[in-house]
Amino acid sequence: MAIWAAVPVKEFAGAKQRLARLLTTEQRQALAAAMLEDVLAALVAAPLGGIMVNTVDPLATNLARRYGARVVTNGARDGHTGAVTAMARMLAAEGYDMLTVPGDIPRVTAVEIAAVIEAARPAPSVTIVPAHDERGSNAVLCSPPLIMPLRFGDDSFLPHLASARTLGIEPTIIKVPGIALDIDQPEDVHALLQAQPAMYTRALLSLQT
Numbered sequence: 001m002a003i004w005a006a007v008p009v010k011e012f013a014g015a016k017q018r019l020a021r022l023l024t025t026e027q028r029q030a031l032a033a034a035m036l037e038d039v040l041a042a043l044v045a046a047p048l049g050g051i052m053v054n055t056v057d058p059l060a061t062n063l064a065r066r067y068g069a070r071v072v073t074n075g076a077r078d079g080h081t082g083a084v085t086a087m088a089r090m091l092a093a094e095g096y097d098m099l100t101v102p103g104d105i106p107r108v109t110a111v112e113i114a115a116v117i118e119a120a121r122p123a124p125s126v127t128i129v130p131a132h133d134e135r136g137s138n139a140v141l142c143s144p145p146l147i148m149p150l151r152f153g154d155d156s157f158l159p160h161l162a163s164a165r166t167l168g169i170e171p172t173i174i175k176v177p178g179i180a181l182d183i184d185q186p187e188d189v190h191a192l193l194q195a196q197p198a199m200y201t202r203a204l205l206s207l208q209t
Contacts, residue, residue: 002049003117003141004091006100007069008076008083009036009055016104022186033059035183038106040067042178046113049096053103054083060103080152088145097123098145105138106192107178116141119174123147126164127172130157132180139179 015032016023023031043051044067053064056076064071075086084100091098099116101108116139120127124147129139137156142148148163150156164171183192 003097003099003143004049005043005046005051005113006084006087006091006098006145007036007039007043007051007053007064007103008080008087008100009053009057009060009064009103010080011055011057012059013057016184018184019186019189022189031183032104033063035106036060036103037063037067039101039103039108040064040069042108042110042113043101044068045110047117048099048113052087052091054087081150084150084152088142088150092145096145097141097143099139099141100150101139101179102182104183105179105181106183107181109178112176112178115176116174116179119172121172124167124169125172126160126169127174128157128160129174129176129179131182132177136182138182 012029012032016028019028040051040063051067051069052072053060053069054072054076055061056073061071072087072090075082088098116127116129120141120143123143125143126147127141128137130136131138135155135157137152137160140150140160148167151159161171181188181191183189
């Protein structure tokens with residue numbers, strides 16, 4: 001069964017408030033756009049059936065369409081969880097599996113996406129890539145998309161494991177560094193500046209910081 005990427009994208013205005021002491025409002029908006037472009041570039045080169053982006057932000061919409069993504073708006077203002085849930089319902093109705101990733105993991109590569117897909121077990125299954133601090137869930141592959149409720153936040157990883165196990169599913173956990181690094185805190189920015197290979201986001205931050 002084809003796997004679609006599902007990417008929820010908040011409006012860029014007011015993005016990344018936790019980086020306010022490091023970057024201006026305009027710089028944070030540019031950062032959000034650059035990160036999304038890095039994510040889309042990785043996804044479009046990965047073995048996926050398609051890419052769905054849930055957003056009402058005009059710049060994010062234009063970026064998504066430039067990369068051939070399907071843009072939807074259902075639940076776009078309902079937070080990360082609401083946006084992913086809306087996409088899960090749509091993809092389930094269309095008979096696809098879902099790999100949800102955020103738009104702020106600029107170190108992700110097509111090779112990493114392929115590794116997550118390769119690690120997944122046959123349906124029903126859940127595959128999770130934890131954040132670098134093993135608190136958040138930075139990628140979740142659900143087969144089928146509505147196999148379990150997803151609840152995102154700073155401490156979603158362990159609850160997702162528990163939810164899967166409650167359903168009798170032993171989740172597959174795969175750790176990959178690019179997906180694991182989401183950019184939320186100043187220390188994340190510093191880690192990104194050391195990252196290889198070069199990317200849109202790192203080039204932008206090199207100019208701004």
